[in-house]
Amino acid sequence: MFARHIKPETMYKQLMIPFVLAVVLSACGTGKEGKEDKPGGFNLFPVEKDVELGAQVAKEIESKPEDFPILDSASNVQAYKYLYGVRDKILATGLVEHKDDFRWQIRIVNDDETLNAFCTPGGYIYFYTGIIKYLENEAQLAGVMGHEMAHADLRHSTRQMTKQFGVQLLLSAILGDESALSKITGGLISLQFSRSHETEADQMSVSYLCPTHWPADGGAGFFEKIQESGSLRPPEFLSTHPSPENRIENYHRWAEEKGCGGSNENITAFQKFQSLF
Numbered sequence: 001m002f003a004r005h006i007k008p009e010t011m012y013k014q015l016m017i018p019f020v021l022a023v024v025l026s027a028c029g030t031g032k033e034g035k036e037d038k039p040g041g042f043n044l045f046p047v048e049k050d051v052e053l054g055a056q057v058a059k060e061i062e063s064k065p066e067d068f069p070i071l072d073s074a075s076n077v078q079a080y081k082y083l084y085g086v087r088d089k090i091l092a093t094g095l096v097e098h099k100d101d102f103r104w105q106i107r108i109v110n111d112d113e114t115l116n117a118f119c120t121p122g123g124y125i126y127f128y129t130g131i132i133k134y135l136e137n138e139a140q141l142a143g144v145m146g147h148e149m150a151h152a153d154l155r156h157s158t159r160q161m162t163k164q165f166g167v168q169l170l171l172s173a174i175l176g177d178e179s180a181l182s183k184i185t186g187g188l189i190s191l192q193f194s195r196s197h198e199t200e201a202d203q204m205s206v207s208y209l210c211p212t213h214w215p216a217d218g219g220a221g222f223f224e225k226i227q228e229s230g231s232l233r234p235p236e237f238l239s240t241h242p243s244p245e246n247r248i249e250n251y252h253r254w255a256e257e258k259g260c261g262g263s264n265e266n267i268t269a270f271q272k273f274q275s276l277f
């Protein structure tokens with residue numbers, strides 16, 4: 001998640017129970033374990049499991065149009081074309097490890113009140129119209145998208161599940177132990193990315209954007225705007241995320257350390273995109 005300002009609990013409750021069932025059911029019989037190939041912790045799940053999980057969550061989201069009013073891609077061709085254009089530039093950097101393994105599908109949620117974007121395991125990306133309208137230029141949008149894609153690419157969800165529940169508990173649940181299963185189901189409602197995963201996703205966003213024409217610290221723009229407005233920071237946000245101050249500072253520092261350039265061009269095209277909603 002980029003930010004969790006509004007309605008996060010609802011979304012987690014809606015999604016996480018089917019999510020764990022999908023994991024537990026589909027984890028049966030694969031006989032294959034993930035390996036530690038990235039920072040961020042050991043992962044019990046094979047890469048294909050991320051895709052299966054993502055597809056399951058995407059299906060769940062589609063079945064709840066009252067909670068997730070998705071804008072139809074056939075009647076919003078221009079809007080989707082714009083977002084996919086940004087995605088394609090990130091994928092073209094060659095830095096997305098699971099470029100060909102994951103789906104990288106984008107959906108727009110028609111909800112102006114929610115300043116958020118999120119990405120499921122396996123690369124199903126969701127942008128709320130609220131955050132699209134809030135951002136100021138394409139580099140900021142690319143920064144948010146890079147952050148979300150990084151959560152999927154670094155496989156944070158399945159890593160977090162492995163870490164939170166432990167291999168033994170997950171295996172017991174897979175083998176049908178009811179108490180293990182209920183522990184996991186209960187725990188998943190509160191599953192969220194750790195601060196270090198948020199920081200990793202921010203850092204990867206800078207890496208993805210560095211070789212592009214956008215300023216690599218585009219992701220900082222959202223937090224700068226939040227900070228200027230002095231609003232939208234419930235205590236829960238601070239306890240679960242790195243502070244906006246730190247995130248802003250990190251974005252700028254990493255972009256500088258990596259010697260990234262980039263400039264904000266084509267503001268008109270971005271504003272035209274925003275006006276589509």
Ligand SMILES: [Zn+2]
Nearest residue numbers: 001002198201
């Ligand atoms: Zn995040």
